[in-house]
Amino acid sequence: MKVTVIGSGNLGKSIITGIASSDLFDSKNILVADKSDENLEIIKKQAGVSVTSDNIKAVKESKWVILCIQPRILKIVLNEIKNHITDDQILISTVTGVSISEINEIVPNNKVIRAMPNTAAVKLQSMSFICADNIEHEDVHFVEKMFGTIGKTMIIEERLMQAATVLGASSTAFFLRFLRALTQGGVQMGFHPHEAQEISAQVAIGAAALIEDGTHAEVEVDNVTTPMGCTIEGLNAMEHNGLSSAVIKGIMAAYKRISDIN
Numbered sequence: 559m560k561v562t563v564i565g566s567g568n569l570g571k572s573i574i575t576g577i578a579s580s581d582l583f584d585s586k587n588i589l590v591a592d593k594s595d596e597n598l599e600i601i602k603k604q605a606g607v608s609v610t611s612d613n614i615k616a617v618k619e620s621k622w623v624i625l626c627i628q629p630r631i632l633k634i635v636l637n638e639i640k641n642h643i644t645d646d647q648i649l650i651s652t653v654t655g656v657s658i659s660e661i662n663e664i665v666p667n668n669k670v671i672r673a674m675p676n677t678a679a680v681k682l683q684s685m686s687f688i689c690a691d692n693i694e695h696e697d698v699h700f701v702e703k704m705f706g707t708i709g710k711t712m713i714i715e716e717r718l719m720q721a722a723t724v725l726g727a728s729s730t731a732f733f734l735r736f737l738r739a740l741t742q743g744g745v746q747m748g749f750h751p752h753e754a755q756e757i758s759a760q761v762a763i764g765a766a767a768l769i770e771d772g773t774h775a776e777v778e779v780d781n782v783t784t785p786m787g788c789t790i791e792g793l794n795a796m797e798h799n800g801l802s803s804a805v806i807k808g809i810m811a812a813y814k815r816i817s818d819i820n
């Protein structure tokens with residue numbers, strides 16, 4: 559079984575690296591197409607995959623075709639490949655903000671699947687969302703396995719894709735800004751900036767690990783808040799200044815914005 563990836567930029571490289579290191583596809587059955595010779599050379603060396611600058615040739619060879627190109631290029635590439643996509647092929651789009659029906663307006667293939675990873679894909683730590691018209695289909699579960707090679711996945715209905723973009727992708731920036739604020743506090747208490755950042759990042763990883771099994775976050779908050787201790791003092795001071803409220807308002811502002819754009 560073969561897979562073609564069109565676009566080997568930031569995201570394409572991560573996905574290719576993920577699937578090439580898995581047992582889903584043999585490296586020689588991964589075909590990468592790109593206009594950038596430089597990117598093709600890099601990924602060929604890095605993952606041992608086959609490369610070409612010919613999108614049509616690349617599409618003809620594989621059952622699975624993953625599009626990792628910028629939104630402004632999408633129409634150009636869809637028009638280029640539309641007559642070479644058969645009904646047996648699965649077209650997987652990672653292009654942000656473009657719906658299945660918009661893709662179907664150009665390529666009337668009834669097997670379009672959307673996948674939305676986040677920038678941590680480069681560290682194989684993405685939170686990726688997968689949606690399709692029929693989310694129960696076995697092809698959707700195979701795509702879930704592919705994106706499972708670059709982190710965690712969740713199959714959702716397409717109507718939740720915008721919410722998923724905010725919670726699963728924009729939140730990377732929200733967390734990093736919170737981490738920066740922790741770091742600034744750490745520096746004020748006497749740590750060097752690099753030490754404060756290292757501490758804050760490891761605490762974030764540890765906190766996430768504590769709730770990975772589904773434990774409610776507030777159970778772990780209770781575990782660290784000794785009565786009359788420093789943690790509850792700090793936490794309540796943050797809440798009096800609107801921490802939870804500010805985060806929810808931020809999430810909803812981002813959601814309104816993405817809903818206005820699309």
Ligand SMILES: NC(=O)c1ccc[n+]([C@@H]2O[C@H](COP(=O)([O-])OP(=O)(O)OC[C@H]3O[C@@H](n4cnc5c(N)ncnc54)[C@H](OP(=O)(O)O)[C@@H]3O)[C@@H](O)[C@H]2O)c1
Binds near residue numbers: 565566568652653677
């Ligand atoms: N980066 C992420 O973590 C992330 C997360 C979620 C969704 N996405 C989505 O994933 C898509 C790709 O993002 P990216 O960051 O990987 O973009 P990128 O780094 O710009 O990569 C796109 C690649 O496509 C190549 N390309 C341009 N025109 C082409 C054509 N006609 N045929 C074949 N290849 C062509 C580009 O070559 P040139 O450089 O020569 O133009 C580049 O190598 C976007 O739609 C984005 O919304 C990305």
